[in-house]
Amino acid sequence: MSNAALVLRQFRFTNKAFWRNPAAAFFTFAFPLLFLVIFTTLFGAADITINGNDISVATFYIAGIAAFSVITACYTNIAMSLVFARDLGVLKRVKGTPLPGWAYLAARMLHAVAVALLLVVICLVFGMLLYDAELPLSSIPAFVVTLVVGAACFSALGMAVTTIVPNADAAPAIVNATILPLLFVSDVFIPLQDPPAWLDTLGKIFPVRRFSEAMQQVFFPGAGSSGFAFADLGVLLIWGAIGLGVAVRRFSWEPRR
Amino acid sequence: MEEGEVFALLGPNGAGKTTTVEILEGYRTRDAGEVRVLGRDPxxxxxxxxxxxxVVLQSTGVDPYLTVAETLELFGGYYPNPRSPEELMALVGLTDKADVRVTKLSGGQQRRLDVGVGLAGDPDLLFLDEPTTGFDPGARRSAWEMIKGLAGMGKTIFLTTHFMDEAQYLADRVAIISAGRIIAQGPPETLAGRDTGDTVIRFRLAGAEMLPGPVRDAAREDGDFLEFSTANPVHFLNELTTWALAHEVALDGLEVVKPSLEDVYLELTGGGEGP
Known part of the structure; x- marks a missing residue:
C-alpha cells in the first residue's frame, strides 16, 4: 500500500472510533457549537470595531469560535486521545506492527483537521444564516492558509503536550490548564478591548491570540488587506516547529505510569 | 528455539519474563549480549x-470503540499477507461477537481478541506474554486448546507464564528464569533431572523400627508419615510390599511420586518468591 493509502485507511478507523466515543464527540464537536450559540445569543447584539470594520459581536464570535474549534479539535482532542491510547496500550500495540509510527500520527492529525474544518464550516453557515456574517471572497486563500497553519501548529503542540502528561487521569487537568486560561485572554471567548500591557504582551507570545486574530483578519480584513495576518502566521509556525521538535524527540509510545 | 516449537519462559513475577520478551519483540534494547530473532537483531x-x-502483550491494546471484526480488519491491513477477520474470529472463537464493540467484551474475550490481533499478519513467530493470567479455569482451558491448535499449524510460539501446568501442557521446551537469569532449561518432562531424580515413596506408619533393614535405614519421618527417596523404586517397592504382605501391614496412604515440574521450579526459584 502507498503511504497515502495507509494514512487514509487509518483515518477511516480513527474517524469511526471517534464518533462512537461519547466524550470525544461531545467535547470536541458539540462543545464549540454550544459556545457559539450561547455567546452569540447572550452578547451578540453589541457592536465592536475590528480592523476599522464596525461589526456586531455575533460576527466576532463566528471568527472566535472558528478559531476555538480548530484549537479544540487539534490541540485538546489530539492530546487527550493520544494519552488515552497510550495508557490503553494501543500505541504500543501499533508500534509492534509494520505500520510506520508517523502514519498513525498523520492519520490522527488529518482526522483532527477534518473535524476542525467541519466545525468551521458550521460556524460560517450559522453566522451567514442568522447574523448576516460573511467571508469576503478575496479572503478565501487567506482563510485556507490560516486554517492549515493553525491546525498544523495546534496539532504539533497537542502531540508535544503528551510528553508532559504522565497518564490518562492527569490528561484533562494538564491539557485544559495549558489552554483554557489562554482562551479567555486571547480574543476568543471575550472580545479583547484595551487589555493591560502585560496581558497584551502575553497574548503576543502565545499562539492562541495569534490564531484568533489571524482568523479575524480573514473575516474582517479591513481596507486593502487580502486577509493574511503574516506576523501572526509566522508566530504560529514557530510554535508549530517547537511543538514538532519536542514531539519528535520525546514522544512515548508506551504507557508512562 | 526451533521452528515450529512452543517454548515457554517460566518464572515468578519480577523475574524478567516481560523484559526478555520485549527485547525479543524489539520494544526494548538489551544492556549487553547478543540477540537474534528470525536471524535478525530485533x-x-x-x-x-x-x-x-x-505480538500479544500483557495488557489489551486495541481501540475500545471498534468492533471485533473492525479491529481485526484494521490490524490485518498493516501486514502484507493478512488473515481475514472471519478466519481469525473462528480461530479465537469470537465469530458470534463479530459486531460487538471491544468495550462490551469480557476479560477473557478481550484476551482472545488480543491473540487474534497478534495473528492478523499470519506471523511465523508469535509472542504470547502471560496469555492466560486472570482467566478462570474454563477460559484457561479453551485458551490452551487454541494455542495447541496454533502450534499444530506449524507456528513457532514463544510464551511466558508463571503457571506450571500451562508450561507443562503447552511447551515443547521450558526455560526457568529467576532474577533475570535462566537457571534451567529443557523439555518439561526432563527439566532439571526430573526424569532421573529420585522417586519419593510415602505412607503412614507409626515408627520405622519394625521395617526390614534396607528399607528402615532410608526412612525419614514426616509427621505421621514415613518418607523414602530412592533411585530404584521397583526394587524398593518389592522389598516393602513383600514385607507388608507377610506382616499384614496396610501401608495407609501409599504414594509413589516423581518430582513435579512445580517441585523443580520451587526448588530452583527459592520458593517461588520474586527477588
Missing part, C-alpha cells in the same frame, strides 16, 4: 521484520 526491527512476528 533492535533494528523494520516493517519487514515486524510483518513476520505477532
Amino acid at each position: 533492535k533494528d526491527a523494520d516493517p519487514a521484520f515486524k510483518s513476520r512476528i505477532g
Whole structure:
C-alpha cells in the first residue's frame, strides 16, 4: 500500500472510533457549537470595531469560535486521545506492527483537521444564516492558509503536550490548564478591548491570540488587506516547529505510569 | 528455539519474563549480549521484520470503540499477507461477537481478541506474554486448546507464564528464569533431572523400627508419615510390599511420586518468591 493509502485507511478507523466515543464527540464537536450559540445569543447584539470594520459581536464570535474549534479539535482532542491510547496500550500495540509510527500520527492529525474544518464550516453557515456574517471572497486563500497553519501548529503542540502528561487521569487537568486560561485572554471567548500591557504582551507570545486574530483578519480584513495576518502566521509556525521538535524527540509510545 | 516449537519462559513475577520478551519483540534494547530473532537483531526491527512476528502483550491494546471484526480488519491491513477477520474470529472463537464493540467484551474475550490481533499478519513467530493470567479455569482451558491448535499449524510460539501446568501442557521446551537469569532449561518432562531424580515413596506408619533393614535405614519421618527417596523404586517397592504382605501391614496412604515440574521450579526459584 502507498503511504497515502495507509494514512487514509487509518483515518477511516480513527474517524469511526471517534464518533462512537461519547466524550470525544461531545467535547470536541458539540462543545464549540454550544459556545457559539450561547455567546452569540447572550452578547451578540453589541457592536465592536475590528480592523476599522464596525461589526456586531455575533460576527466576532463566528471568527472566535472558528478559531476555538480548530484549537479544540487539534490541540485538546489530539492530546487527550493520544494519552488515552497510550495508557490503553494501543500505541504500543501499533508500534509492534509494520505500520510506520508517523502514519498513525498523520492519520490522527488529518482526522483532527477534518473535524476542525467541519466545525468551521458550521460556524460560517450559522453566522451567514442568522447574523448576516460573511467571508469576503478575496479572503478565501487567506482563510485556507490560516486554517492549515493553525491546525498544523495546534496539532504539533497537542502531540508535544503528551510528553508532559504522565497518564490518562492527569490528561484533562494538564491539557485544559495549558489552554483554557489562554482562551479567555486571547480574543476568543471575550472580545479583547484595551487589555493591560502585560496581558497584551502575553497574548503576543502565545499562539492562541495569534490564531484568533489571524482568523479575524480573514473575516474582517479591513481596507486593502487580502486577509493574511503574516506576523501572526509566522508566530504560529514557530510554535508549530517547537511543538514538532519536542514531539519528535520525546514522544512515548508506551504507557508512562 | 526451533521452528515450529512452543517454548515457554517460566518464572515468578519480577523475574524478567516481560523484559526478555520485549527485547525479543524489539520494544526494548538489551544492556549487553547478543540477540537474534528470525536471524535478525530485533533492535533494528523494520516493517519487514515486524510483518513476520505477532505480538500479544500483557495488557489489551486495541481501540475500545471498534468492533471485533473492525479491529481485526484494521490490524490485518498493516501486514502484507493478512488473515481475514472471519478466519481469525473462528480461530479465537469470537465469530458470534463479530459486531460487538471491544468495550462490551469480557476479560477473557478481550484476551482472545488480543491473540487474534497478534495473528492478523499470519506471523511465523508469535509472542504470547502471560496469555492466560486472570482467566478462570474454563477460559484457561479453551485458551490452551487454541494455542495447541496454533502450534499444530506449524507456528513457532514463544510464551511466558508463571503457571506450571500451562508450561507443562503447552511447551515443547521450558526455560526457568529467576532474577533475570535462566537457571534451567529443557523439555518439561526432563527439566532439571526430573526424569532421573529420585522417586519419593510415602505412607503412614507409626515408627520405622519394625521395617526390614534396607528399607528402615532410608526412612525419614514426616509427621505421621514415613518418607523414602530412592533411585530404584521397583526394587524398593518389592522389598516393602513383600514385607507388608507377610506382616499384614496396610501401608495407609501409599504414594509413589516423581518430582513435579512445580517441585523443580520451587526448588530452583527459592520458593517461588520474586527477588
